[in-house]
Amino acid sequence: MSEAEEFLGLTDRKTPTRPSDVRARRKLVMVISAWIAGLLIACPDPRAIAGILFFPLGLYGVLTALTKLQGAESTVLVLGWIFYLALTITTLVMRRRKWFYTCWIILTALLLLNGAGCRAILKDLDRI
16 A cells, blocks of 8 residues: 555445444545535525524424424523434444444434424514
């Protein structure tokens, strides 16, 4: 192996420790793409990016529409960000393929539902 090949990483690629492990790069790309999809659904208009801090309220919007619960938005906002941070980190540290994909599917589904809730909230705000 030449020095250039070694430097560029063209040979001796590291393989996962076990066949059922997921590579770190793949995990990172999949988690980032889940977040991008959720954010794009929530904020299709670039002007809505200013409200990105309120992103977890989208899931709250879906839940309140289904259960008619009201109030405690600030608590939901803080707990929502903590929940998404914990779920994202948990997904990234999972080594076994089965557990990684389970966490990733849950994260992706919640982010997409959250994005849909944000859109519903933005539509309601447009009517005001």
